[in-house]
Amino acid sequence: MAxxxxxxxxxxxxxxxxxxxxxxxxxxxAENGYSVVVVASARGKxxxxxxxxxxxxxxxxxxxxxxxxxxxxxxxxVSLFAMALDAMGRQAISFTGGQIRMMTDSVHTxxxxxxxxxxxxxxxxxxxxxxxxxxxxxIDEFENITTLGRGGSDTTAVAIAAALGAKECEIxxxxxxxxxxxxxxxxxxxxxxxxxxxEMLEMASLGAGVMHPRAVEFGKKYDVKIHVRSSSDETIGxxxxxxxPQMEGVxxxxxxxxxxxxxxGLVGVDNVPGNAAKIFxxxxxxxxxxxxxxxxxxxxxxxxxxxxxxxxxxxxxxxAVAEIRNEVNFTDVFIREDIAEVSVIGVGMRTHYGVxxxxxxxxxxxxxxxxxxxTSEIRISCAVDxxxxxxxxxxxxxxxxxxxxxxxxxx
Amino acid sequence: MAxxxxxxxxxxxxxxxxxxxxxxxxxxxAENGYSVVVVASARGKxxxxxxxxxxxxxxxxxxxxxxxxxxxxxxxxVSLFAMALDAMGRQAISFTGGQIRMMTDSVHTxxxxxxxxxxxxxxxxxxxxxxxxxxxxxIDEFENITTLGRGGSDTTAVAIAAALGAKECEIxxxxxxxxxxxxxxxxxxxxxxxxxxxEMLEMASLGAGVMHPRAVEFGKKYDVKIHVRSSSDETIGxxxxxxxPQMEGVxxxxxxxxxxxxxxGLVGVDNVPGNAAKIFxxxxxxxxxxxxxxxxxxxxxxxxxxxxxxxxxxxxxxxAVAEIRNEVNFTDVFIREDIAEVSVIGVGMRTHYGVxxxxxxxxxxxxxxxxxxxTSEIRISCAVDxxxxxxxxxxxxxxxxxxxxxxxxxx
Numbered sequence: 001m002a003x004x005x006x007x008x009x010x011x012x013x014x015x016x017x018x019x020x021x022x023x024x025x026x027x028x029x030a031e032n033g034y035s036v037v038v039v040a041s042a043r044g045k046x047x048x049x050x051x052x053x054x055x056x057x058x059x060x061x062x063x064x065x066x067x068x069x070x071x072x073x074x075x076x077x078v079s080l081f082a083m084a085l086d087a088m089g090r091q092a093i094s095f096t097g098g099q100i101r102m103m104t105d106s107v108h109t110x111x112x113x114x115x116x117x118x119x120x121x122x123x124x125x126x127x128x129x130x131x132x133x134x135x136x137x138x139i140d141e142f143e144n145i146t147t148l149g150r151g152g153s154d155t156t157a158v159a160i161a162a163a164l165g166a167k168e169c170e171i172x173x174x175x176x177x178x179x180x181x182x183x184x185x186x187x188x189x190x191x192x193x194x195x196x197x198x199e200m201l202e203m204a205s206l207g208a209g210v211m212h213p214r215a216v217e218f219g220k221k222y223d224v225k226i227h228v229r230s231s232s233d234e235t236i237g238x239x240x241x242x243x244x245p246q247m248e249g250v251x252x253x254x255x256x257x258x259x260x261x262x263x264x265g266l267v268g269v270d271n272v273p274g275n276a277a278k279i280f281x282x283x284x285x286x287x288x289x290x291x292x293x294x295x296x297x298x299x300x301x302x303x304x305x306x307x308x309x310x311x312x313x314x315x316x317x318x319x320a321v322a323e324i325r326n327e328v329n330f331t332d333v334f335i336r337e338d339i340a341e342v343s344v345i346g347v348g349m350r351t352h353y354g355v356x357x358x359x360x361x362x363x364x365x366x367x368x369x370x371x372x373x374x375t376s377e378i379r380i381s382c383a384v385d386x387x388x389x390x391x392x393x394x395x396x397x398x399x400x401x402x403x404x405x406x407x408x409x410x411x
Numbered sequence: 412m413a414x415x416x417x418x419x420x421x422x423x424x425x426x427x428x429x430x431x432x433x434x435x436x437x438x439x440x441a442e443n444g445y446s447v448v449v450v451a452s453a454r455g456k457x458x459x460x461x462x463x464x465x466x467x468x469x470x471x472x473x474x475x476x477x478x479x480x481x482x483x484x485x486x487x488x489v490s491l492f493a494m495a496l497d498a499m500g501r502q503a504i505s506f507t508g509g510q511i512r513m514m515t516d517s518v519h520t521x522x523x524x525x526x527x528x529x530x531x532x533x534x535x536x537x538x539x540x541x542x543x544x545x546x547x548x549x550i551d552e553f554e555n556i557t558t559l560g561r562g563g564s565d566t567t568a569v570a571i572a573a574a575l576g577a578k579e580c581e582i583x584x585x586x587x588x589x590x591x592x593x594x595x596x597x598x599x600x601x602x603x604x605x606x607x608x609x610e611m612l613e614m615a616s617l618g619a620g621v622m623h624p625r626a627v628e629f630g631k632k633y634d635v636k637i638h639v640r641s642s643s644d645e646t647i648g649x650x651x652x653x654x655x656p657q658m659e660g661v662x663x664x665x666x667x668x669x670x671x672x673x674x675x676g677l678v679g680v681d682n683v684p685g686n687a688a689k690i691f692x693x694x695x696x697x698x699x700x701x702x703x704x705x706x707x708x709x710x711x712x713x714x715x716x717x718x719x720x721x722x723x724x725x726x727x728x729x730x731a732v733a734e735i736r737n738e739v740n741f742t743d744v745f746i747r748e749d750i751a752e753v754s755v756i757g758v759g760m761r762t763h764y765g766v767x768x769x770x771x772x773x774x775x776x777x778x779x780x781x782x783x784x785x786t787s788e789i790r791i792s793c794a795v796d797x798x799x800x801x802x803x804x805x806x807x808x809x810x811x812x813x814x815x816x817x818x819x820x821x822x
Contacts, residue, residue, distance in 0.1 A: 016464070016467040016468050019468060020468070050487070053427070053487075053491060054490075054491065054494055056427040057427050057430060057431070057491055057494045057495045057498060058494040058495065058497055058498035059498075061494040061497070062493065062494065062497050064504070065490040065491075065493045065494050065497070065504075065505055066490070066494075068486065068489070068490035068493075068505050068507075069486075069487055069490035069491065069494075071486075072483035072486050072487050075479065075480075075482075075483050075486075076461070076464075076480055076483050078479070079465075079476040079477070079479035079480035080464060080465065080468055080476075080480065082473065082476045082479075083465055083468045083469040083472040083473065083476050083477075083480075084468045084469065086469055086472065086473050086476070087468060087469035087470070087472075093475070093476075094476055094479050096479075096556075098509065098554070099554050099555075143509070143510050144510075145507075
């Protein structure tokens with residue numbers, strides 16, 4: 001029998017009625033002939049409550065103990081989920097991460113998965129049982145409980161789907177799929193039927209928060225089809241998959257906006273080997289995440305270097321720059337705090353020309369000034385004034401027809 | 412360094428302040444030179460809440476899943492306890508039952524301990540850490556989580572003390588020790604300094620609910636000194652231990668009362684081999700716990716047979732008696748629902764005469780009618796009218812001077 005993995009997030013299992021609703025969906029899949037593995041998160045606000053309990057006792061709790069504590073949230077959900085299925089006449093069994101040997105490294109609170117004992121799950125499925133696995137958690141080689149950090153339950157679900165050779169991994173959430181752009185800003189955005197892993201990774205890292213990049217990376221690496229869909233209705237959502245022929249006609253799949261950015265520029269940096277390494281080593285030490293590095297020579301000895309950061313990292317970045325000055329010679333530093341980034345993403349860019357020109361033209365027509373431009377193989381990003389950012393997104397979405405399904409677009 | 416096991420029940424770790432108080436007590440023991448292992452229960456009403464959550468989804472939840480669910484309560488306490496110790500500058504590490512290989516059989520909700528990996532605990536103690544172990548839980552050979560049932564955390568604590576060769580196992584609770592009788596009924600009851608395992612077992616099984624018999628049995632079997640004491644002050648409580656010389660002078664250590672009993676009598680039972688076995692097989696099948704069986708011959712072919720049960724088992728017992736009638740010939744059945752049992756307990760009875768006579772005399776003087784009498788090596792029990800039970804207890808306590816410490820008694 002084909003195996004289907006269904007993942008339910010915290011809001012989808014927040015109370016008894018929601019657990020029952022999720023359980024009915026699982027039973028429906030079983031009745032449709034699937035062997036079903038459920039991955040579940042902690043109920044609603046349980047994790048927040050546990051974090052509050054911990055902080056009341058210790059403002060800086062040891063990470064190992066934090067993992068020991070937080071993992072109970074998912075363990076509670078999965079046992080309750082199994083009870084709900086049992087009450088509906090279905091045989092079910094719940095497992096913690098440890099019980100299916102979800103082995104991770106020992107980096108508490110953000111561990112990485114190393115291996116899974118698919119055998120134990122297969123055995124239970126073969127007995128006709130529905131298997132419910134606690135998301136977000138694993139154990140290290142010393143049996144310490146670990147957690148996977150943000151997006152952890154999605155990652156668990158995709159990893160289990162990969163380990164079992166599942167047909168698909170369904171991610172049930174409170175939105176009904178992935179949109180061509182953020183519908184709160186670009187109201188005409190439409191749901192995509194499909195998106196490639198690479199496009200989703202670019203979208204996710206640029207702030208479209210539905211799926212965590214780690215889960216998408218896992219899906220790409222192990223070829224797991226991910227179906228993001230709503231837990232409250234039966235609508236088909238968005239499939240994240242490898243590129244398929246029908247995608248090829250589409251040049252731009254989606255557009256994103258990333259606000260609350262700052263740009264730091266170092267002017268007249270001595271252009272000698274090792275200086276860039278020194279600069280970014282200091283920023284890394286200060287735990288500043290750096291994007292969109294641009295370096296341009298201004299003479300044979302000097303260069304300008306700029307990069308984008310999140311505004312929340314600005315203080316740390318300022319201190320890092322002060323330290324950099326002790327090691328690297330540069331003439332000036334400028335900081336822009338009123339900046340945002342608008343990006344278009346599409347695997348079609350690999351083979352189509354004119355995307356950049358079309359984007360810049362749309363921005364010019366909307367009278368949006370472009371501060372700087374960076375590109376990847378499947379993305380073009382423009383830094384713009386923050387108060388022009390929404391106008392810029394709208395212009396870009398319109399020119400690439402992101403208000404209609406891919407099949408109905410002109411280009 | 413000598414090892415001390417300290418067990419804190421649910422009321423002693425109910426909130427952050429109580430956890431801190433317990434943690435300070437642990438640190439004090441560590442400062443006194445002990446390697447300390449803490450065993451903790453679920454916080455306050457957590458277990459009740461989880462049971463309610465389960466029943467909302469399934470009126471008859473599968474026991475394996477119940478164990479999976481309930482074990483999270485203790486897991487939360489131990490990680491929070493470790494965080495509290497860390498905040499006080501002490502290195503600590505928490506373990507679930509599974510993590511210290513607390514191996515049990517697979518009888519979910521009332522599993523029995525088979526073995527413990529003392530090595531993992533010793534390793535941590537040797538590193539100077541305080542070790543916090545989740546009570547009440549273990550795992551079976553298939554890594555399923557099990558729970559030990561009522562009194563489970565006490566049993567965990569005593570079992571760990573045994574496995575580690577600890578000097579003592581301290582049980583912190585909301586009473587300050589074991590009393591010569593129930594202080595709610597016999598107001599002059601006094602706290603005992605010491606009691607033997609055997610006496611405690613008789614007391615416990617007769618309704619003095621401070622320590623569960625399983626934990627006491629474990630202590631007896633593995634020679635662990637158990638110290639029952641209050642979590643709210645520093646007073647020395649009661650030590651449960653093997654018989655020591657100073658105990659020998661004491662004939663009666665305590666007296667108990669057991670209410671809500673019923674007595675069932677079968678009159679004129681055919682006295683042929685196998686009939687008693689058939690009768691008690693039916694009662695066992697109906698899960699009726701039977702005490703104080705009395706059989707007396709009334710002729711060469713006939714006997715009367717009576718036994719005591721808890722009143723809550725009466726309906727089940729009535730049905731069992733109806734079935735017994737199909738297999739065993741007897742002339743009549745009588746049932747008394749208004750009966751209680753008053754008992755005196757003391758290892759001194761093994762070597763002293765006159766205890767029974769003294770007890771019966773005290774009851775006669777108090778004008779209490781004795782329905783029936785049963786005895787064990789260290790116990791004498793009298794069934795009496797329920798509405799005379801408290802008067803009977805008072806009379807018995809007074810005659811054996813249970814209102815004063817053992818050393819000050821006349822006999």
